[in-house]
Amino acid sequence: MPETQLTRRERERLRHRKEILEAAVExxxxxxxxxxxxxxxxxxxxxxxxxxxxxxxxxxxxxKALVLEQAEKFHESAIRAIEEPEDEIDKIRSYVETKGQFFTANIPMIRLYFAETRGASFNIKAGLDCEIRKLYEDFLLRLASIFETGIKKKRFKKIADPYYLAVALDSLTNAFLFLWLEDPERHPYRQNVEKILQIFFKNLLNK
Amino acid sequence: MPETQLTRRERERLRHRKEILEAAVExxxxxxxxxxxxxxxxxxxxxxxxxxxxxxxxxxxxxKALVLEQAEKFHESAIRAIEEPEDEIDKIRSYVETKGQFFTANIPMIRLYFAETRGASFNIKAGLDCEIRKLYEDFLLRLASIFETGIKKKRFKKIADPYYLAVALDSLTNAFLFLWLEDPERHPYRQNVEKILQIFFKNLLNK
Amino acid sequence: MPETQLTRRERERLRHRKEILEAAVExxxxxxxxxxxxxxxxxxxxxxxxxxxxxxxxxxxxxKALVLEQAEKFHESAIRAIEEPEDEIDKIRSYVETKGQFFTANIPMIRLYFAETRGASFNIKAGLDCEIRKLYEDFLLRLASIFETGIKKKRFKKIADPYYLAVALDSLTNAFLFLWLEDPERHPYRQNVEKILQIFFKNLLNK
Amino acid sequence: MPETQLTRRERERLRHRKEILEAAVExxxxxxxxxxxxxxxxxxxxxxxxxxxxxxxxxxxxxKALVLEQAEKFHESAIRAIEEPEDEIDKIRSYVETKGQFFTANIPMIRLYFAETRGASFNIKAGLDCEIRKLYEDFLLRLASIFETGIKKKRFKKIADPYYLAVALDSLTNAFLFLWLEDPERHPYRQNVEKILQIFFKNLLNK
DNA sequence: GATGAATGAGTTTTCATTCAT
DNA sequence: GATGAATGAAAACTCATTCAT
Known part of the structure; x- marks a missing residue:
């Protein structure tokens, strides 16, 4: 295991770095x-x-380190989420679910991540934007290609540009994450997203 | 008209105030x-x-003055937009269109408005949040009640909580406004929103 | 008079600037x-x-402002000093005298000026060096050309490169200024420099 | 020999100390x-x-250690240089030569040494000044006494206070070392110093 | 109302020095 | 002796705000 091959010093250093980042996110x-x-x-x-x-x-x-490291973690999870299932619909469901799990377990990151991806991030002069948005854009394209494949396979109707479907899906899940953030009891993410996605899918699916 | 009843002094004062705000938004x-x-x-x-x-x-x-005044203007327009048409579908169409018109004519405000309503607004310690979010929430409720009425009137199927429909609609229009902002040529707001709304409506409408 | 054409504000501003610089030199x-x-x-x-x-x-x-402004003042004085007299020997005497007068009246500047021209100025990363050394170099060349002219006119023997004569003269005057600085009573600049210059001149002069 | 009587430990310690100082001078x-x-x-x-x-x-x-140790080395060399020759003129020639050799072989030290002896050394709050300047002053006095002896022996004319002759000599050699430092090719120390000293000596010497 | 120089608290950042290992 | 992470005091610099004119 590589972890144990680090010297004590190195392990401590990493721990301290982590402690700093944890204080900082909050x-x-x-x-x-x-x-x-x-x-x-x-x-x-x-x-x-x-x-x-x-x-x-x-x-x-x-x-930057803070946001980027979390973004990369989320990214990995999200990619894994859409790669595992076979079926396009399952891929999308899996993504929606993973997103919910990731952020409900990382509440402080929600605001930061959204501020940097979709939001008006005036926080940082530049640079962060660049890297994190690239990740984000990359993922949108993957989502889009799922829709595209689904359309080719005739799983989905061809009702809109796959990229826009991806954008729509992402923005809807964000919206419901925000609702959940404001009042978790009243606006449970999973159920709500579920219903909205049905509107989407019912119409998207070829019966 | 009250405008003309202002003294020259008062008119000048207002003009100066406006000039300051205009410099500030940008x-x-x-x-x-x-x-x-x-x-x-x-x-x-x-x-x-x-x-x-x-x-x-x-x-x-x-x-605050800046954002709030613009927010109020937008809200007025938006309320007018949903009050004028008779039919629920037309109300929603009208809202979507008005929103597009308002922000495409007020580009600098897009970022600020979204930062304050949906975004992670860390900008201001507090307070602004309060007023502007109240406006925003108020409008979401009005949108929700349109869906509710539509459902009652059997114009819409009862597929989801009207409030969530409103949230979904708002988040979708935002997403497409952002796309437009990034690349107006490539992502024309009206057409794109149109298509996505169709997905929505096709399923929402009772035939 | 241009001074009086400045507004009161401008005059005050200049005064304040000067006050700051005066505090700073010391x-x-x-x-x-x-x-x-x-x-x-x-x-x-x-x-x-x-x-x-x-x-x-x-x-x-x-x-930089501090040193450069003083350097420029000194420069002007020095140039005036070497331009007024007709005779080459008088030019040089005049320079030596002016230099003494300038620095004995501007004691705090001695250390700063010498640090920047001849000294190991590590003070400032760069840039000041550039401008002030250019002034300095310019003056050395003027001195050199006095020696050159003197040689051409057969006032001086041609015993060394005029530039080196200039460097030597400058370094000797500096050395005696330093002595004066350390103990003004014991090492009066004028008399001492006088004697040393005689060594110089006696040999330099064609009888 | 004391060197070999040091333990290995002590020898290593000295080597390390030296390595540190070498890194530091540069x-x-x-x-x-x-x-x-x-x-x-x-x-x-x-x-x-x-x-x-x-x-x-x-x-x-x-x-301090850095500058002082080098200063001491230089002083030893310089003292040796003026003690060996019999004749006063040779002593002075020997000094000028040794000075050139020492510093052209120790370029990084030139700036530091001059900064501390002649320069406006603001580097160190105090103390260093003291010790190094004492060395320097001591050497100036030795130089002065050479001139004095020379005068007594009628080798030199009595044209100026021997101390000032020493100061002058030192400042001239410094000036030419600086020139050499700036552009070694163009301003060779030995030749230039030679010529300038001739001006000095021709007049100083009793035929 | 308009001006803009002056203020000084507050922030980021550096670096000589210490000390547990 | 050697290490190098941690310290925290001190410095440069910014900028919202005030106020005399």
């Missing part, structure tokens, strides 16, 4: 990039200010 | 709340820094 | 660039920290 | 005291930061 998610100071993060993570700079070049870099 | 929309300084706005509006404070208590207040 | 000259903080300068000049940044982009810029 | 000479960090020196010397503190109390101490 703060950023709650107050936003500009309302969180490095001191604040350091304090929450129980390190000195200077220590943060051993791990991250600057505040922006810390934020 | 800057905020381009760089975000925290990357725009009051001096920058003053310069763009061709006033002295101090003058801004004759019109707005502070930076936050200026931003 | 501090820099005493402790060196890196041992003086902007706060310290601000305090000594009786302004707020931020105010310094209205006048100078950054600490380096403030330092 | 860096200090290139960038100056304040633009070099201890971590940088450690890295260049291939030691850990903490190790530097086993050898030197602090950064200043390291710098």
């Amino acid at each position: 703060l950023f998610s709650e107050k936003g990039f500009y309302n969180v100071s490095m001191q604040e993060i350091a304090q929450k993570a129980e390190f000195a200010t200077g220590t943060l700079y051993k791990f991250f070049e600057n505040k922006e870099d810390l934020y | 800057l905020f929309s381009e760089k975000g709340f925290y990357n725009v300084s009051m001096q920058e706005i003053a310069q763009k509006a061709e006033f002295a820094t101090g003058t801004l404070y004759k019109f707005f208590e502070n930076k936050e207040d200026l931003y | 501090l820099f000259s005493e402790k060196g660039f890196y041992n003086v903080s902007m706060q310290e300068i601000a305090q000594k000049a009786e302004f707020a920290t931020g105010t310094l940044y209205k006048f100078f982009e950054n600490k380096e810029d403030l330092y | 860096l200090f000479s290139e960038k100056g005291f304040y633009n070099v960090s201890m971590q940088e020196i450690a890295q260049k010397a291939e030691f850990a930061t903490g190790t530097l503190y086993k050898f030197f109390e602090n950064k200043e101490d390291l710098y």
Whole structure:
């Protein structure tokens, strides 16, 4: 196992890095990039200010690392979710479900991730946008190709550009995640998304 | 008309206020709340820094005024859009169209408005959220009640909670506005939204 | 008079700038660039920290302005000193005298000026070097051409490259300025320089 | 020989100390005291930061050791240079030559040494000044006494205070070392210094 | 109302120094 | 002696806000 081949030092270093990131997500998610100071993060993570700079070049870099690492994790999960099932409909269901699971287990990331992908991210001057949006765009295209294949296989009717179907699906799931975030009891993600997707699918499916 | 009953002084004051806000939207929309300084706005509006404070208590207040006034304008248009037509389907069509018209004519506002309604608005410590979200929520309820009435009138099938239908509709239109914003030529709002709504409606409509 | 055509505001601004520079020379000259903080300068000049940044982009810029402005003043004086007299020997005497007058009246500048021209100026990353050294080099060339002319006119023997004569003259005057700086009573600049120059001239002159 | 009586441990320690100092001269000479960090020196010397503190109390101490040790070496050479020859003129020639040899072989030290002796050394708060300047002053006095002896022996005319002759000699050699440093090809130290000294000596010598 | 210079608290970032291993 | 992660004080710089004119 590679984990155990790291020296103690290296393992500690990784742990500390993780601790910093964990303190940071919470703060950023709650107050936003500009309302969180490095001191604040350091304090929450129980390190000195200077220590943060051993791990991250600057505040922006810390934020980027944070969002990008989570985005990559989500991405992997999402890709796995759409690759496993055979059937196109199952792929989509699997995605919707995985997305729900990922974010309901990572609540602080929801705001950050959406701010960076769909949102008006003014947070970071540039750069982050670039990488994370590339990931996002890449995934949209994969979703689109599922719709495309489904259409070719005559599983779906050809009612719209597959890319737009992907965009629509993504935006609907986001909307219901937000509802869930605001009031989890009242707006359970799974059931709600389910119903909306039915509207979608009933019409999309060739009987 | 009340406008003409204002003194010259008052008219000038209003004009100046408007000039400041106009300079501000552009800057905020381009760089975000925290990357725009009051001096920058003053310069763009061709006033002295101090003058801004004759019109707005502070930076936050200026931003709030900006977003709220636009939000109110949009809401008026949107409400008018859903009140005029008789038929529920027409109401919804009218809303979608009006939304498109409003924002394509107010590009800089798109980012700000979405950041505040759906987005992870960390921009402002608090308060703005409150008022603008109330407006937004109010409108969602109106949309919901259109669906509800439609269902009652048997125009629509009862496939989902009307509120969720409203949320879905809103999120879809947003998604297509964003696409349009990114590449207006390639992703014309009207046509795209049209197609997606058809998926919606075909299934929603009782034949 | 152009001075009086400045608005009161402009005149005040210039005065403030000057006050800042005056506080700064003393501090820099005493402790060196890196041992003086902007706060310290601000305090000594009786302004707020931020105010310094209205006048100078950054600490380096403030330092540059300081040294360069003085260097330019000295330059003008020095050039005037060598242009007025007819005779080559008088030109050189005039320079030596003017240099003494300038720096004995601007004690804090001695260290700064020498640090930047002849010294190992590590103070500033770059740039200042450039401009100030250009001035300095320019002046050395003027001095050299005085020697050259003197040689052509047979006032001087042709005992060495005129440029090296200039360098030698400059370095000797510096050395005696330093001595004076360390102990003005014991090492009066004028008399000492006088004697040394005699060594120079006696051999340089064609009887 | 004492060297071989050191234990292996002690020899290693000395070697490490030397390695650190060697890394440090280069860096200090290139960038100056304040633009070099201890971590940088450690890295260049291939030691850990903490190790530097086993050898030197602090950064200043390291710098002092560096400059002082070199200064002492130079002084020994210089003293040897003026002690060996019999004749006063030869002593001076020997000094000028030795100085050239020492610094052309120790380029990085030129800047540091001059900064500390003649220059506006703001580098170090204090203390270094003291010791190194004492060495320097001591040497100037030795030079002065050579001139004095020469005068007594009627080798030299009594044209100026011997101390000032020493200062002049030193400042001229420095000036030509600087020229050489800037462009070694164009300004060869030996030849240039030679010519300038002739001006000096021709007049100084009693035929 | 308009001006814009001045303010100074607050933020990011650096780096000499320490210390547990 | 060697390591290098952690420290935290100190510095540069920004900018919302004030206020005398």
